[in-house]
Amino acid sequence: MNNVFVYIETEGGKVADVSLELLTKGRELADRLGCKLEALALGHELKEMDKIVGRYGADTLWLADDAELAPYRTLPHTAVVCGIFEEEKPQIALFGATPVGRDLAPRVSSTLRSGLTADCTSLVIGDHTDAKSGRSYENLLYQIRPAFGGNIIATIVNPDHRPQMATVREGVMRKEELKEPKHPEVKRVDVAKFVKESDLVVKIIDRHIEERGIDIKNAPVIVAGGYGMGSKENFAMLHELADLLGGEVGASRAAVDAGFTDHARQVGQTGVTVRPKLYIACGISGQIQHTAGMDQASIVIAINTDPEAPINKFADYVITGSALEVVPKMIKFYKQNSK
Numbered sequence: 001m002n003n004v005f006v007y008i009e010t011e012g013g014k015v016a017d018v019s020l021e022l023l024t025k026g027r028e029l030a031d032r033l034g035c036k037l038e039a040l041a042l043g044h045e046l047k048e049m050d051k052i053v054g055r056y057g058a059d060t061l062w063l064a065d066d067a068e069l070a071p072y073r074t075l076p077h078t079a080v081v082c083g084i085f086e087e088e089k090p091q092i093a094l095f096g097a098t099p100v101g102r103d104l105a106p107r108v109s110s111t112l113r114s115g116l117t118a119d120c121t122s123l124v125i126g127d128h129t130d131a132k133s134g135r136s137y138e139n140l141l142y143q144i145r146p147a148f149g150g151n152i153i154a155t156i157v158n159p160d161h162r163p164q165m166a167t168v169r170e171g172v173m174r175k176e177e178l179k180e181p182k183h184p185e186v187k188r189v190d191v192a193k194f195v196k197e198s199d200l201v202v203k204i205i206d207r208h209i210e211e212r213g214i215d216i217k218n219a220p221v222i223v224a225g226g227y228g229m230g231s232k233e234n235f236a237m238l239h240e241l242a243d244l245l246g247g248e249v250g251a252s253r254a255a256v257d258a259g260f261t262d263h264a265r266q267v268g269q270t271g272v273t274v275r276p277k278l279y280i281a282c283g284i285s286g287q288i289q290h291t292a293g294m295d296q297a298s299i300v301i302a303i304n305t306d307p308e309a310p311i312n313k314f315a316d317y318v319i320t321g322s323a324l325e326v327v328p329k330m331i332k333f334y335k336q337n338s339k
């Protein structure tokens with residue numbers, strides 16, 4: 001039985017969160033398929049990688065540690081990943097839908113002629129019968145993602161080519177350490193075997209890394225504002241509430257497009273995917289493109305003047321009224337009742 005592979009993305013030796021999320025999902029898929037989960041880490045001076053990937057369920061670690069593999073460059077990474085995949089023939093290969101994953105996964109899939117589904121929101125194992133030929137397939141990877149502007153959820157299968165490849169955006173899937181960590185078998189990759197001189201033609205002369213000032217992804221509480229907030233000035237009350245609750249401010253695309261706040265705060269299909277403990281949606285209608293980015297929040301409070309607003313279907317608590325009146329009351333109440 002061929003195995004499930006996860007590409008482990010590293011920057012400065014640190015593993016990207018999305019790779020750990022994919023290991024958690026990969027473990028679930030491998031258990032369902034009765035095969036192994038293999039992590040493929042490329043970079044330089046990668047320390048304790050076996051312990052890290054073992055905590056998230058990897059049975060095997062392929063370790064390609066070489067100065068030519070950090071920082072990331074398309075050609076050497078493609079050469080190593082394709083080389084390993086050609087030898088090991090995984091049935092499933094998962095990548096983060098990060099700038100690196102979005103660059104690398106299509107290269108790998110076109111080299112291997114395997115096909116690729118980008119930006120999946122769910123991955124499940126299931127059977128499939130081809131409507132034309134009547135042929136049945138067992139245990140395919142259902143690659144599930146919004147399509148046609150988020151108006152439908154498409155399930156994509158790849159019966160004929162391997163690996164079945166998918167990218168998944170950061171934050172979409174849960175990241176969970178095993179209670180009993182695995183002790184993966186470490187297989188050191190002979191990088192020189194796969195990387196040719198011509199793969200090294202691109203030289204990195206200088207790098208400048210801009211720290212992202214706003215990071216709503218890991219906030220435990222998000223106070224999000226939509227077009228219904230009415231203005232940039234009214235967003236100030238959302239910041240005040242978020243500060244009081246130890247959270248961050250999020251926004252709908254309509255609010256971002258109207259200039260009420262920064263794009264980095266946009267939640268949804270073309271923004272960030274979040275899963276906070278508490279999500280307070282203020283003046284947000286709840287279109288599917290928005291809810292795709294927040295429907296995993298533990299508790300949702302919706303504040304909307306429209307009692308029929310679609311966001312109310314996702315909400316644990318609905319407050320029907322103007323956010324411009326409700327939010328200041330929440331701030332006042334919280335200040336009065338917290339020490």
Ligand code: FAD
Nearest residue numbers: 226227228252253254268269270271283285290305322323
């Ligand atoms: P509206 O739909 O205009 O809703 C405003 C809401 O505020 C209404 O429900 C109204 O009843 C309420 N309201 C008005 N006044 C008040 C008040 N005083 N107090 C309380 N409530 C009030 N959207 C995203 O958010 N994120 C995305 O990533 C995203 N990606 C997209 C990708 C594509 C390809 C497409 C086609 C669209 C995308 N959208 C995205 C846009 C999405 O379809 C909606 O247009 C958008 O989410 C609407 O934002 P909104 O709810 O703030 O505005």
